[in-house]
Amino acid sequence: MSSTISGPAAAALNSLTPSQLKFIQMLPKAELHAHLNGSIPISVLQELAQEFAHLSDSGLTSDAIEEGIAKLRNGVVLDEIHDFFNLFPAIYALTSNPSNLRRATRAVLEQFLDGENPQCAYLELRSTPRETPEMNRRQYVQAILDEVERYPPSKTNLIVSLDRKMTGDVLRECVEIAIGLKAEGKRVVGIDLCGDPTAGDMGVLEEHLSRARAAGLGITLHIAETPANTAAETIQLLSYTPDRLGHATFLNDEAKSIVLDKKMCIEICLTSNLLCKTVSSLDAHHIRYYLQNDHPIVICTDDTLPFRTSLVGEYALLLAASPLGLGLTQDEVKRVAEMGIGATFQSRLNPPDAVRGTGQARKVETKARGG
Numbered sequence: 001m002s003s004t005i006s007g008p009a010a011a012a013l014n015s016l017t018p019s020q021l022k023f024i025q026m027l028p029k030a031e032l033h034a035h036l037n038g039s040i041p042i043s044v045l046q047e048l049a050q051e052f053a054h055l056s057d058s059g060l061t062s063d064a065i066e067e068g069i070a071k072l073r074n075g076v077v078l079d080e081i082h083d084f085f086n087l088f089p090a091i092y093a094l095t096s097n098p099s100n101l102r103r104a105t106r107a108v109l110e111q112f113l114d115g116e117n118p119q120c121a122y123l124e125l126r127s128t129p130r131e132t133p134e135m136n137r138r139q140y141v142q143a144i145l146d147e148v149e150r151y152p153p154s155k156t157n158l159i160v161s162l163d164r165k166m167t168g169d170v171l172r173e174c175v176e177i178a179i180g181l182k183a184e185g186k187r188v189v190g191i192d193l194c195g196d197p198t199a200g201d202m203g204v205l206e207e208h209l210s211r212a213r214a215a216g217l218g219i220t221l222h223i224a225e226t227p228a229n230t231a232a233e234t235i236q237l238l239s240y241t242p243d244r245l246g247h248a249t250f251l252n253d254e255a256k257s258i259v260l261d262k263k264m265c266i267e268i269c270l271t272s273n274l275l276c277k278t279v280s281s282l283d284a285h286h287i288r289y290y291l292q293n294d295h296p297i298v299i300c301t302d303d304t305l306p307f308r309t310s311l312v313g314e315y316a317l318l319l320a321a322s323p324l325g326l327g328l329t330q331d332e333v334k335r336v337a338e339m340g341i342g343a344t345f346q347s348r349l350n351p352p353d354a355v356r357g358t359g360q361a362r363k364v365e366t367k368a369r370g371g
């Protein structure tokens with residue numbers, strides 16, 4: 001399942017020698033920050049859109065979806081991060097029933113994990129439970145898990161995302177779904193906080209994150225993603241002692257010292273930050289600060305669909321010479337990849353390679369037989 005690579009990642013990839021490319025491809029890499037609905041291959045989305053057009057009796061809705069897909073196909077230009085969130089309604093219309101959601105999930109998993117040169121050795125995929133006329137939030141998560149659990153736990157697991165706009169009741173429901181499924185031996189390993197970075201009141205999160213942590217789930221929070229995120233909000237989110245942080249672009253000195261002290265791993269998404277214009281250039285990227293401090297980071301794609309990147313493309317941005325990349329040495333890139341492998345919730349919170357529950361073991365065998 002190949003995806004369209006364009007922009008900064010493509011330029012970096014094209015500048016590499018064949019042996020540099022081979023080096024990146026062969027490096028064991030972990031993808032720990034990939035949003036399901038932002039990572040669907042465009043070809044699969046187009047298939048779903050065509051079926052939607054046949055089935056739908058609402059010409060207007062089909063048109064809106066077509067327009068959304070065309071934008072994604074041609075490459076989106078974002079003036080600022082809020083433009084990015086407007087891309088999702090068209091995608092959501094196509095993944096609003098269990099069958100389409102499973103198809104999309106399967107394609108995302110194949111994109112990262114299958115093929116001759118898999119993008120990564122291990123994937124923690126994340127998604128926000130969504131209630132639609134055709135499924136409730138638990139059924140939404142279950143549909144994704146049905147696909148995730150076709151692979152062994154050493155390959156992939158699921159993080160349940162909370163959206164910053166969720167009410168207290170919905171937050172509680174989502175965390176209960178995650179805890180309940182984990183207790184049943186299902187492969188939920190963590191909780192994420194995502195969504196419009198300027199929305200919501202972060203005070204309501206504490207009790208829900210504490211319950212998730214007590215149940216053995218890892219915690220990752222999108223944090224300080226834009227200059228509009230206040231220092232007070234950032235300190236509040238850090239007080240919930242997350243294991244990992246998404247972006248962490250605009251940290252002040254106080255926040256930096258907490259992050260360094262607690263060794264919270266930073267999920268770095270280079271292309272995402274460049275295209276959303278929260279970082280002006282690779283040279284100015286906060287990854288440099290964490291590298292200088294030998295602080296744990298993991299390189300991730302965020303949303304391969306709108307950002308038209310891949311995990312190999314993001315690693316190319318590390319290795320390529322400046323100005324196309326950061327110009328790290330192969331040893332430095334290898335060290336970064338090792339840090340990512342060491343930051344998985346699977347390795348930190350669960351016994352490695354554990355297959356919990358016979359139902360799960362059966363599904364893994366089915367996959368191994370090609371079923």
Ligand code: IMP
Pocket residue numbers: 035036037038088126127128161163194195196197222225272302303
């Ligand atoms: P989903 O959770 O599988 O539906 O993936 C898409 C959702 O992820 C979007 O609607 C956003 O809420 C969230 N998301 C994707 N990328 C970002 C990001 O960079 N910052 C914050 N939220 C994001």
Ligand code: ZN
Pocket residue numbers: 033035194222246302
């Ligand atoms: Zn994200």
